[in-house]
Amino acid sequence: MNIIDKSLESGLFFKQKDRHVVEKLVSLMFTKKIKKKETLLRHGEICKEIFYVQKGLLRVYIINEGKEVNTWFVQEGDFITSINSYHRQKPSEHFIEALEDCEIISIKKTTLDFIMKNNHKAALFATNELFNKLCDYQEQASALRFMNAESRYSYLYEKQSEIFNRLSQKQLASFLGVDTTYLSKIISKYKSK
Template sequence: MEINEIIDAIYPLTSVSKNLIKKSIVETKFPKGHILFKADKIETSIYFIKKGIARAYAYSDENEITFWFGKEGDPIVSMQSYVNNQKGYEDVELLEDCELYELKTEKLHKLFLEDIHIANWGRKFSELELIKSEERLISLQFNTATERYLALLENCPSIIQRVQLSHIASYLGITQVSLSRIRATLK
């Protein structure tokens, strides 16, 4: 996905403001399996996925718990680092070879002070991330595993073909055996 589409999907900007952000963005590539973010580290960049897929996870009793997937167009951000300049709690692993747009957080925060349109874009970016987190929390609290799986199929069908079932089961909060049963029941 091209950077213009990604920026516009968050919040439309004037061409001058959009160009200021674009001047601060660097394209980068990393291979499948690369750990982009490491827990207990302040992350100094946010990324937008041009091509590829990633997952965020944390550890619980030595088990990896996947709580987020990102695909083309999605941001990769440690909100704890982005908002509070504090260490994040998540690891982010690239599940495919990825092409990313990198934006240094410090540069973006400077742009917020210089351009009200970019500041509003940043506010909208944070609001959208908050809504995603809220929807995820509500889904885990109120939906059955089958309902969560069906929502994943509806909202992001490519994840099922591109991500290991163990990661999907973890994301849904179930075992891989339970996921296999749900998939068999739905066929």
């Protein structure tokens, strides 16, 4: 979904009659085409942007004891950033990498600050999106903290079933914290339910 349609979708803040305003605001942002395996953000970099995924699939991961560990997946219609790095301008602990060729809208922090100061509907939309993400993160943190691999599989399937055929077994196993052999057993068990 493109960002203009996303802004108009709920009708809470921007209405169809505001399309020209939304288009003007979006013109302040940058569209990037990102190739598969290209990294948008690296560990240690300061995140100065929020990314909106118009097309494609991204993964968020950390390096733990020398191994890549997927922490979440982001698809079309979602915003992503390294929140702590973006808000506090501290080095990121995360990597954000394209799993497919993607089209991303990049919103610089300075641009978003300007838009929010000068357009109350944009500020309300951004605040609403932020709170939606915070709700998701709180749910993910609470749910995933105490779940075993089978429960995490079920949770991810419930939340993002449409990405399963877009992930490799290695990527999914990394998210679950298991090897691919054990993942096959989880998948078999899950399908037999």
